[in-house]
Amino acid sequence: MLLSKNSALESKDNEIFEVEESIAIQSELIKTMTTMVNSKAYVNERNQMVPEARCRKQANYHVEQNNKIVDEELSDWESKFFEVDMDDLHELFMAANYLEIESLLNGVTKRVGDFIKACKNVEVIRQTFGINNDFAAQQEEEIRKLNSWNHI
């Protein structure tokens, strides 16, 4: 039986995280670099773009994900993990996008979808996300006509 190897990842703020290799390679980016570099511990220079908080969150995410074998436990834990505000979700998204971690990305997008679902109408969506309405009155009217079946 193979002992799990640990990879050392350095973040932007020069903090080094040791993660089990099987977890580290959940990131497509790291996986590609590992196969190229092939060493037990390496410093990922490009990873210096990722601030410390994000890295720590990812490492936690994967460790916990691997620990939770039972589906119910996992989905409970996942809902709690993503119960953060838009700023944090954005951070998670940037990290998941950069490191190319599909499961994390899916979690973030689902959660943002939940946010949108919870909004009663378009005005509430704009307020929740801080989006500016840049439509001309006529354009808005056009869209409402096309969507008369949807009552927006």
Place this chain on the structure above:
Amino acid sequence: MCVEDRISSFPDPILCHILSFLPIKEAVRTSIISTKWRYLFASISTIKFEGYSMSGLTDRNMDSFKNFVYRLLKSPDQVRLDCFRLSHEICSWNDGDHDFDISGWICAALCRGVKEIELQLSYLDDILPAVLFTCRSLVTLKLDAVGHKFKFPSDVCLGNLKTLHFRDSFFGDSIHRLISNCHVLEDLAFIECDFYNISKINIQIPSLKRLILDFDLGESGGLDYVVVINAPNLVYFQYTDVVAKGYTLSTMKSLEKAHITICGCDTIDSQTIATHLIQGICNVRSLHLTINEEIFRTSRLPIFHNLIEFKFLGRGFSGREIWLMEFLHRVAPNLETLTLNFSVAAGTQWKALEVPSCLSFHL
């Protein structure tokens, strides 16, 4: 309090992915948020029309809805569609007055390389286009077709289909043409279905891992067909029917779980036939069986070497279940969990049973 607009900086494909999680009404609603959001919904990868999306439709806005669906499905046709789902509420609107072009919608989805189609439709006559059954992109197809009799033409072929579910439909011999041309099929289910005018149900699918044959139990007499299953890699098997004319099953070395319900096993002949089915699943690890327990007295069952869980539903126990002893000692020597469901006649007295010590017993 001023919230910074973080979400608009997400790339468009990610925003489309987010919209795919929403019911279609909510996804379309986002078109009015801002100019950036105006056309995002048009590229969502999942299009689902369920009961909720049909609420609020009236005769007056029906045309606007039909135009919307047409535009949504048709363009942009270079963007791949992952999933297209219609539920039965659509049918209640699809009468002579309104005439939804459901066949056209399905064709449009197929043109966009759709991978998953799920349709709950009644009155399917002429709705399903022939191209549905020659589509190379389909991976999952689920059809719930109240009372529809399927007839498949000779050129059916779904080369990438992994999951095929039918519910509440009738099939003749032409179904075999479809099944034999699904070369990577892993999950096949016939739920509340019936076969007519055939002498053999013939399932020869080496790639199959899950099989459900759940037939209507309306038949009072014996059935006219034999059941032949050659699926050596099956992991899960569910079978519910009146006893057939005969069973031939290939060895299933990987079978984990089986749920078997056979009705009408009242004669020794029918019990012998049912034994052939049970023989075919003798490698299973977990078995839920519902059958006339006479079979244990009249037939010699094979040994279930791998069986660790057995759940049995019988008609009624007399309290002197000698067959159970033989079962525990010879037929299922490695059993760990036994669950018996039964109704007990008043006054039944139980004789003490000698059970192997490692067995956990549930009544």
